[in-house]
Amino acid sequence: MKQFQLSLPLVFSLVFSLGLASAASAGGISGTYLGYGANEQWGCAYKSSLVWDSTASVSYANLKLSERLWELGDGSTTVTWCAQVYQGVTVGNFYTFDVVAMDMVPQTPPAPGPMGFAKAAVMSDVMSRWLGADSRVIAAAGSANASAAAFNAIVWEIVNENFATADLATIVSRMSLTTGAFRSTLSGEGLAIYNAMVASIGQGGFQTASTEGWLSVTAQDQIRMVPAPGAIGLVLLGGLLSRRRR
Numbered sequence: 287m288k289q290f291q292l293s294l295p296l297v298f299s300l301v302f303s304l305g306l307a308s309a310a311s312a313g314g315i316s317g318t319y320l321g322y323g324a325n326e327q328w329g330c331a332y333k334s335s336l337v338w339d340s341t342a343s344v345s346y347a348n349l350k351l352s353e354r355l356w357e358l359g360d361g362s363t364t365v366t367w368c369a370q371v372y373q374g375v376t377v378g379n380f381y382t383f384d385v386v387a388m389d390m391v392p393q394t395p396p397a398p399g400p401m402g403f404a405k406a407a408v409m410s411d412v413m414s415r416w417l418g419a420d421s422r423v424i425a426a427a428g429s430a431n432a433s434a435a436a437f438n439a440i441v442w443e444i445v446n447e448n449f450a451t452a453d454l455a456t457i458v459s460r461m462s463l464t465t466g467a468f469r470s471t472l473s474g475e476g477l478a479i480y481n482a483m484v485a486s487i488g489q490g491g492f493q494t495a496s497t498e499g500w501l502s503v504t505a506q507d508q509i510r511m512v513p514a515p516g517a518i519g520l521v522l523l524g525g526l527l528s529r530r531r532r
Contacts, residue, residue: 313384314384315359315382315383316358316380316382316383317356317357318356318357318378318379318381319354319355319356319376319377319378319381320357321354321377322354322355323352323354323355323365323422323434324353324423324430324434325350325351325434325438326350326431326432326434326435326472326476327348327351328348328351328435328472328473328476329346329347329348329470329471330347330348330349330371330439330442330469330471331345331346331468331469331470332371332372332397332467332468332469333467334397334467335467337448337450337466337467338447338448338449338450338460338465339462340467341465346469346471349371351434351438351439351442351470351472353366353367353421353422353434353438354366354367354368354508364420364513365422365510366421366500366509366510367437367441367508367510368438368441368508369391369401369442369445369506369508369509370392370396370445370446371468372396373396373505374505375506382502383500383501383502383505383507383508384501384502385499385500385501386498387406387498387499388401388409388497388498388499388509389403389406390499390501391445391500391508391509392499392501392507393501393502393507398446398448398467401444401445402452403452404451404453405444405457407492407494408444408454408457408487409441409444409445409509410493410494410495410497411487411488411492411493412437412440412444412486412487413497413509413511414493414495415483415486415487416437416483416486417437417495417511418511419511420513421510421513422434423437427482427483428475428479429475432474432476432479433479435472435476436472436476436477436480436483437479437483439470439472439480440461440483440484442470443461443462443463443470444457444461446467447460447466448466448467454492455488458484458487461484463477463480495511497509497511497512
């Protein structure tokens with residue numbers, strides 16, 4: 287059987303094109319922001335100029351690490367995860383987002399700009415392992431509030447950290463809430479769940495989920511699982527593309 291070697295950017299391009307075709311074709315999505323879902327409040331800091339291992343001082347703000355709840359134009363509700371630390375959305379306001387492949391989120395300005403294929407591949411792996419089809423953290427992770435805080439922290443770490451590499455395993459090895467551009471004082475059960483999530487990334491091969499990004503010039507960009515049954519996950523291993531059903 288003939289095997290084909292695919293370049294890393296091409297592999298990711300194929301993965302996200304296949305996984306997000308239905309999402310991207312939608313073009314846009316509109317809804318009213320309902321506020322926080324499950325959450326915990328912790329100190330968070332982001333300084334875009336710092337590299338992943340920097341210990342330079344940063345200023346912390348008490349922020350909600352949480353689910354974001356939305357009522358869509360058709361009356362349904364959904365959960366998303368915000369990709370930007372400091373841009374916001376206002377409870378009760380109606381927003382329209384462009385629906386895009388997750389690697390295109392977040393927009394810039396403000397920093398950090400699109401996460402790109404490598405970060406999106408790491409993010410997709412975490413989402414595949416730890417989120418259900420409703421975009422909420424699976425119950426096995428732990429209590430709802432601590433799980434939401436842990437997952438929001440991992441989203442902000444992946445999206446906002448300056449890893450200085452496109453190698454997936456190296457990105458994972460450089461993830462830390464105590465150094466770099468993004469930091470958090472998350473502790474207790476939330477930190478334990480965060481550490482379990484990080485430890486799981488890439489185990490047995492990098493997985494992908496059916497995901498999408500919500501992009502806006504004026505509002506905080508979001509990511510979520512695409513609520514579609516029977517999604518096919520893809521595993522990346524050794525530069526070869528193989529298929530497996532989730």
